[in-house]
Amino acid sequence: MLLQPVTPSDTLHLTDEEATPPKDLPKGDELEQQLDKVLERLGELQQLFHADGRRSLLIVLQGRDASGKDGVVRTVIGACNPAGVRVVSFKAPSAIELAHDYLWRIHSAVPEKGMMGIFNRSHYEDVLVVRVRKLVSEEVWSKRYDQINEFERMLSENGVVIMKFFLHVSRDEQTERLVERVEDETKNWKFNANDLEERKLWDDYTPAYVDALTRCSTEWAPWYVVPADKNKARNYLIANRVAETLEGLDLSYPKPKTDIRQYLEVLKQRS
Secondary structure (H helix, E strand, C coil), X not given: CCCCCCCCCCCCCCCHHXXXXXXXXXXXXXXXHHHHHHHHHHHHHHHHHHHHCCCEEEEEEEECCCCCHHHHHHHCHHHCXXXXXEEEECCCCCHHHHCCCCCHHHHCCCCCCCCEEEEECCHHHHHCHHHHCCCCCHHHHCCHHHHHHHHHHHHHHCCEEEEEEEEECCHHHHHHHHXXXXXXXXXXXXXXXXXXXXXXXHHHHHHHHHHHHHHCCCXXXXXXXXXXXXXXXXXXXXXXXXXXXXXXXXXXXXXXXXXXXXXXXXXXXXX
């Protein structure tokens, strides 16, 4: 297992140095070959998971702006059969969503059995941006860690496999990616001036991320910190961890309810 789950006893610093890939990870062409292999394996396992249909899989992607959440969806999740995948991107809540509890819109987006659901940002915004921007009082957001843990426990006990990935990008790498969004016309649409305001709050977000990762990494819904400065390494680490999780679920293709071999002769005659 290349990625280890965060534990409540971990002392996280989320330094820039920790955003670089592990030294023992393959590099160059070897990494690309390994990535291709694990993506192929992931696609096969997801097809089996979809057919098995006894559980659902929820993958949560969190990270600072330009940490690569869209890239993970495009490459890692892109290796899967889209018929069994649903991607949900959570923006600022609407007036209707604000009229409900903060988990209301989240619960309605949880994938059904057989489906792989991807949350591009998630309910963790309610202990991140809400905390840093002081949108609610500490008395309110401080209770949400336990509420989220119990919510995720309930999902897990009802057949939802939960994996949460924090894409950890360094300050310098984020700068390069934001500059690219301005200079590259094909990426202009991704640039948001508000990202620069969020960047000013880097040091305020760090302890908020640390608290979310350590207080909400549980046996039933673990957090993984993914070094995200290098795209291929990031994708390889996530794809490998998801594939390992699927391999551990004792998946199987469902057996036909009747003997369908009786239809072979009919099909052969028609062909």
